[in-house]
Amino acid sequence: MSSNQIIAVIVAGGRGARARTSIPKQYASIGGVSMLRRTVLAFAHHPRVDGVQVVIGETDHEQYALAVEGIAGLRPPVVGGTDRQASVREGLRALQADDPSYVLIHDGARPFVSSQTIDRVIDALSTAEGAIAALPVADTLKRETTAGGIAETVSRYGLWRAQTPQGFRYATIRAAHEDAEPGIATDDASLLERQDIHVSLVPDEPTNIKVTFKEDFQLAEMILSSQRETRIGMGYDVHQFEAGDYITLGGIDIPHTHKLKGHSDADAVLHAITDALYGTIAAGDIGQHFPPSDEQWRGAASDIFLKHAAKIVRDKGGRIVNVDLTIICEAPKIGPHRNAMAERIAALLEVAPSRVAIKATTTEQLGFTGRREGLACQAIVSVQLPMEA
Missing domain, CATH: 3.90.550.10 (Spore Coat Polysaccharide Biosynthesis Protein SpsA; Chain A)
Incomplete structure (x- = not known):
């Protein structure tokens, strides 16, 4: 029947x-x-x-x-x-x-x-x-x-x-x-x-x-x-330094005098990109998808969050066009790690490394980053999506 x-x-x-x-x-x-x-x-x-x-x-x-x-x-x-x-x-x-x-x-x-x-x-x-x-x-x-x-x-x-x-x-x-x-x-x-x-x-x-x-x-x-439109998303994240000997940033480990404090691995770069991706499709923020109150995310690698955001965008027929990052800190030096960081982010997002721009700046010793209490990252992402998405 x-x-x-x-x-x-x-x-x-x-x-x-x-x-x-x-x-x-x-x-x-x-x-x-x-x-x-x-x-x-x-x-x-x-x-x-x-x-x-x-x-x-x-x-x-x-x-x-x-x-x-x-x-x-x-x-x-x-x-x-x-x-x-x-x-x-x-x-x-x-x-x-x-x-x-x-x-x-x-x-x-x-x-x-x-x-x-x-x-x-x-x-x-x-x-x-x-x-x-x-x-x-x-x-x-x-x-x-x-x-x-x-x-x-x-x-x-x-x-x-x-x-x-x-x-x-x-x-x-x-x-x-x-x-x-x-x-x-x-x-x-x-x-x-x-x-x-x-x-x-x-x-x-x-x-x-x-x-x-x-x-x-x-x-x-x-x-x-x-049949597509371009949408722009912005993400911003801050993490405090605490005692340690390396930080995880942009998906790679960088030797440093401190580590970043957070519920997960505190990768401010990946967190900022993740929020920017959610922004392109009005899907909330990282805290809604991965609440810090949930113990399963304690110490989690932030590539989990980034892959989730990228998948949601792809499932809506979206294509990530480019990522533009500005990392704000006095230390560590970002330049020696820029290429490795770009390659790792590109691999996580399934785009070419040429679509990931990484810049670094300081606040001229002003504010919490100037006092070396932590670092911040700004991310802007552009995505092409179907008109009806």
Whole structure:
């Protein structure tokens, strides 16, 4: 009996040879985030989608795990077949126990599908066995001769470009795939067309491109930039010195005449960056996420806090653009440790070291830092986020 669910099947088992990437194209980066992760998030975060089933290549388990790390609610991946049709069939078979009412079949290489397109496809299924996102053909069409010339102009009237997602009643599309001859379908709707089953056309958006060729990655970056905004977050932290022989700053240990006093390891640099990251998404501050009253954080390494903030930003589709730090102290000297500190912060944030700027200054012996009672750090972070985030 049908479970009245809507489950998305993401087809991501191909090699993507035409893209000429060193890894399967669906795992290549767009704006610092793998294409497949962007695709999966579009469905995993959609309020009307109850589950996501990804179909992957036989040797892609490790890359897949990295691409979807931290995304909740995903079903275990299944291995696809020799072509797209076979891969979709395997994805549909994996849903047999759930027996959902509807499925949405989508290409893993279409990372910019909008929630509005997903809604329109789902809505169309209330009156049709199937519905596909599509775009009307706007260009004049020519048929080619065998010699490479023009044989004729083909009327574009009534012609549409088939896109994904393509949505279907699960029982209908599952039966169509099980009955189909191998290799006869480049899209799923054509299997229903062969049985004269009505499939609705749903208007899509031009930005829902399929990344196929290497040049498409440049177009994808342009689309991404047009759909994003830059947000700035600021963080500030202070810690007092106490008896000790080193401080932890920027994720590294620096020999000193004192150590920094705090509930955790008192890394003022990482704390300031963490608060700045939370600020870009209005997610409170470090004390809300890791209260000093909670004993589990006593003596904790601050990279835990920084990784948490960075993950929240990434899960919202964010990309960390740069970090600008000013460390305020009379001692220790920051210069000899600047490069190591930048490399450590960059590794924690998964950005290039060139995106982490570290400056140091004093207060000319004024105030608590001037009296060498402690140090302070200011951090400014810029992040690119989707407009709706």
